[in-house]
Amino acid sequence: MSNQTPSLGEIDLDAFRQSGYQLIDWVADYLTNPEQYPVLAQVEPGDIIAQLPTSPPAEAEPLADIITDFEQIIMPGMTHWNHPNFFAYFSSTGSAPGVLGELLSAALNINGMLWRTSPAATELETLTLDWLCQMLALPQDWEGVIMDGASMSNMIAIAAAREALDLQIRTKGMAGRADLPRLRLYISEQSHSSVEKGALTLGLGQENVIKIPTDDNFALDAHALQTAIEADLAAGYRPFFVCGTIGTTSSTAIDPLSAIADLAAKYKLWFHVDGAYGGTTALLPEMRHHFDGVERADSMVVNPHKWMFTPIDLSVLYTCHPATLKRAFSILPEYLRTAEGDAEAVKNYMDYGVQLGRRFRALKLWMVIRAFGQEGLAARVREHIRLAQQFATWVDESPDFERLAPTLMSNVCFRACPASYQAQGEAALDQLNAQLLDAVNATGQIFISHTKLRVYSLRLAVGNIRTTNTHVEAAWQLLNETLRRFVDSGMGSG
Amino acid sequence: MSNQTPSLGEIDLDAFRQSGYQLIDWVADYLTNPEQYPVLAQVEPGDIIAQLPTSPPAEAEPLADIITDFEQIIMPGMTHWNHPNFFAYFSSTGSAPGVLGELLSAALNINGMLWRTSPAATELETLTLDWLCQMLALPQDWEGVIMDGASMSNMIAIAAAREALDLQIRTKGMAGRADLPRLRLYISEQSHSSVEKGALTLGLGQENVIKIPTDDNFALDAHALQTAIEADLAAGYRPFFVCGTIGTTSSTAIDPLSAIADLAAKYKLWFHVDGAYGGTTALLPEMRHHFDGVERADSMVVNPHKWMFTPIDLSVLYTCHPATLKRAFSILPEYLRTAEGDAEAVKNYMDYGVQLGRRFRALKLWMVIRAFGQEGLAARVREHIRLAQQFATWVDESPDFERLAPTLMSNVCFRACPASYQAQGEAALDQLNAQLLDAVNATGQIFISHTKLRVYSLRLAVGNIRTTNTHVEAAWQLLNETLRRFVDSGMGSG
Incomplete structure (x- = not known):
């Protein structure tokens, strides 16, 4: 078809085909046994770049040489999120169907900014987000839009709330305006840092992000929220946004959505629900009672790339106010006008956020949902919760460890508290646990992370599609053995 | 290795392997001959979702069924950015090495938020952006960070400029503060809409984005910029940011960077350069004179996903003020603290933007640069410019068409102006050209777009890795034949 001279154009596609087969084999082998690698990269800063x-x-260099360097230089510097012993942060994995979706998406390489620039990308996004809405039993009149991650989804939700104030902030901005009230947002002390980052990016100021205290279970204290709102109103502030979280980052606490919804209604706040991680548990009928009140939210984020086996990145922002989102963000230069857009016969997703360029992300989610089925996804999430509950039981039964928060989902917050250290006070326990963390991670056998829940807390999160009983048992054994060495040596330094 | 029950865990990886081979073949066949498809999807709104x-x-459904639906239902709804006759917008293609990079990135599925969460991802990002900086002959002390797209890069640049004002906007925000000046930004009438969107997202207000008039070549008029700044200062505004563009969206005009740099220095503005598309031309020594003055910029964006054959998405924001970027965006909750981060022994890229989650994007760029080589990339970009210049010559030599802007890069702005229509005035010519656009796009043979350059303008952009002489010639022939039919029928409606 082409009279391209060989030195220009695409690379030789037979070479692509051969390397492609090779890499499919490599990926299959890798996903079959990621345990051949240490889970946390065992390298020092600068080790990779130096090579x-x-x-x-x-x-031009041959593909074969590039692939060799990938295996020999890059791979030893990877931390393996696919490893079944990755228990850090929110353990997140993709899946093989999602990988195939990304392969096709990269090959098609479309920009779905407009319906016209790939109708199927726009329509599959609408359809797949409608499927997901059904799967999570969310209100069926909500509309979704795919974002890259929850940092963006949270920021966009705040921006929509700001637009809903009708204070002409889009046109006139906020700086130097005598007519604007001081705006305030409410999150909990346990809300994710991205909500705060979204607010400061939008020019609302960190000081105006009020962090409401939490109760003993690390869930937002609705009474304290009301007190804070009343105090701010009395001081002349304008409260406009509140975020409740389903599954906080530190301990997967669940904020009281109904109580927050009541206050949001009373004080006319935009009510946003951050379900980036925990939203996925709505797949399980037995978890849905936690979501009571979500139907009164103005927006909600859930990330299929966190706990729905969809490769990073794919976050979904749902809202019952899509027109507000569009009013906040739509800009239509002549070069992006189309007849079908002018006629409002189609949705152009570029209108619903900051980003004009949009990868074909819906494809991988559609493939993941179909390849596992709604029941298959639910079964895996249920199993992860079961594994975490089991680990929590072991902690509770151990004289050397204690749990630091309820285990409502698949994340266990705990610490070592051996009898010989308890008399030394909290600082010594904090230090012991920090050293325990470093020691188990340095083995390359497991990767866990930490947080602060009044005291220093270890976190073991189960969310990896390959994690089984065996892995959780081995992690527990490693923690116990390492702690025993510490205790036997009489010091925290092992 | 695993005692996973078959009903949980990953899908069967032998099935993945077989489907993977099949899809590698499919991608190779597709990239060999995307011309088997109409370039612009020939569907009506709702056609895809209805199926x-x-x-x-x-x-769960078998992978084979999903792939069949992909081919039979999704593919007919795609607009083919890979088609060599895709001349719309900024024609952008990925490439086979980039597709393999995305395959590996999806399989590894890491989140590079911290150095620790995959050291090689962080270090390869640093290295590859340093390579790119060298390739584009940009100042070697600039530091880069990968963003998803230029909308984000532009917004982040404005946010850094806002932080550099030292007005405590990060902490105190902007609403209701009597001590803040009204902030103003300067772009040109031809700047990309994303700069304006970034400003309004940041709460700066559309009215404070001052669009400076352009000269006859659609480049920012530096004298008008100075006049606008002086007028704003006299009126009590605080100018703080100016954006110059290398390769505007409508006509790839090039703003006078040196003159803008002079004014930025004089008035202490943050000087940002939008080279999302045109920045890539710095690969060519013969184009570098256009970049004189860029070395005095505070930040610059260039998008390898636009004209460097890297699959969407990958935008690079360079700046000589990385500490300001970090001051604007870094938030460090306990659960993201690491020993190496606290010691500042590593770069944690999450600190340099809004997004916490970060795909392993550097991998595909590294593979593209190696697979084509610096000279290979330059040769392709040079060829695209040559093809566009050739098309421009045909337009200039035709009695029925005229060029509407200089062709400095690979994008030709032109319109039909047959003698029989000229007497009918501009409105008739606008209508004729809009109908010509629709008619040629409806054939499925080519896809071009339009803009407004005082009058309605057609745009033919060459940037696809598969586009050759033959394709550009055929596009020219189709435009001429279609116009002739219009003229012969005596009306614009064909």
């Missing part, structure tokens, strides 16, 4: 040329090659 | 089930499947 690579400081300048780019002038001439 | 898909309205509810998700309860049970």
Whole structure:
């Protein structure tokens, strides 16, 4: 078809085909046994970059050479989120169907900014987000839009709330305006940092992000929320946004959505629900009681790339006010106008957020939902919760460890508290646990992370599609053995 | 290795392997001959979604069925950015090495928020952006960070400029503060809409984004910029940011960077350069004179996903003030603290933007640069410019068409102006050209877009890795034949 001279155009596609087969085999082998690698990369800062040329090659290099370097230089510097012993942060994995979706998406390489620039990308996004809405038993009149991650989804929700104030902030901005009230947002002390980052990016100021205290279970204290709102109103502030979380980052606490919804209604606040991680548990009928009140939210985020086996990145922002979102963000230069857009016959997703360029992300989610089925996804999430509950039981039964928060989902917050250290006070226990964390992670056998829940807390999160009983048992054994060595040596330094 | 029950865990990886081979073949065939498809999807709104089930499947479905639906239902709804006759917007293609990079990135599925969460991802990002900086002959002390797209890069640049004002906007916000000046930004009438969107997202207000008039070549008029700044200062505004563009969206005009740099220095503005598309031309020594003055910029964006054959998404924001970027965006909750981060022994890229979650995007860029080589990339970009110049010559030599802007890069702005229509005035010519656009796009043979350059303008952009002489010639022929039919029928409606 082409009279392209060989030195221009695409690379030789037979070479692509051969390397492609090779990499499919590599991926299959890798996903079959990621345990061949240490879970946390065992390298020092600078180790990887030191092995690579400081300048780019002038001439083309064979794919085979690049793949060899990938295996020999890059791979030893990877931390393996696919490893079944990855228990850190929110343990997140993709899945093989999602990988195939990304392969196709990269090959098609479309920008779905407009319906016209790939109708199927827009329509599959609408359809798949409608499926997900059904799967999570969310209100069926909500509309979704795919964002890259929850940082963006949270920020966009705040921006929509700001637009809903009708204070002409879009047109006139906020700086130097005598007519604007001081705006305030409410989150909990346990809300994710991205909500705060979204607010400061939007020019609302960190000081105006009020962090409401939490109860003994690390859930937002609705009474304290009301007190804070009343105090701010009395001081002349304008409260406009509140965020409740289903599954906080530190301990997967669940904020009291109904009570927050009541206050949001009373004080006319935009009510946003951050379900980036925990929203996925709505797949399970037995978890849905936690979501009571979500139907009164103005927006909600859930991230299929966190706990629905969809490769990073894919976050979904749902809202019952899509027109407000569009009013906040739509800009239509001549070069993006289309007849079908002018006629409002289609949805152009570029109108619903900051980003004009939009990858074809819906494809991988559609493939994941179909390849596992709604029941299959639910079964996996249920199993992860079961594994975490089991680990929590072991902690509770151990004289050397204690749990630091309820285990409502698949994340266990705990610490070592051996009898010989308890008399030394909290600082010593904090130090012991920090050293325990470093020691178990340094083995390369497991990767856990930490947080602060009044005291220093270890976190073990189950969310990896390959994690089984065996892995959780081995993690528990490693923690116990390592602690015993610490205790036997009479010091925290092991 | 695993005692997973078959009904949980990952899908069967032998099935993945077989489907993977099949899809590698499919991608190779597709990229060999995207011309088997109409370039612009020939479907009506709703055609695709109507063919898909309205509810998700309860049970898992075989990969083979999903792939069949992809081919039979999704593909007919795609607009083919890979088609060599895709001349719309900024024609952008990925490439086979980039597709392999995305395959690996999806399989690894890491989140590079922290160095620790995959050291090689962080270090390869640093290295590859340093390579790119060298390739584009940009100042070697600039530091880069990968963003998803230029909308985000532009917004982040404005946010850094806002932080550099030292007005405590991060902490105190902007609403209701009597001590804040009214902030103003300067772009040109031809700047990309994303700069304006970034400003309004940040709460700066559309009215404070001052669109400076352009000269006859659609480049920012530096004298008008100075006049606007002086007028704003006299009126009590605080100018703080100016954006110059290398390759505007409508006509790839090039703003006078040196003159803007002079004014930015004089008035202490943050000087941002939007080279999302045109920045890539710095690969060519013969184009570098256009970049004189860029070395005095505070930040610059260039998008390898636009004209460097890297699959969407990958935008790079360079700045000589990385500490300001970090001051604007870094938030460090306990659960993201690491020993190496606290010691400042590593770069944690989450600190340099809004998004916490970060895909392993550097991998595909590293593979693209190596697979084509610096010279190979430059040769392709040079060829695209040559093809566009050739098309521009045909327009200039035709009695029926005229060029509407200089062709400095690979994008030709032109319109039909047959003698029989000229007497009918501008409105008739606008209508004729809009109808010509629709008619040629409806053939499925080519896809071009339009803009407004005082009058309605057609745009033909060459940037696809598969586009050759033959394609550009055929596009020219189709435009001429279609116009002739219009003229012969005596009306614009064809």
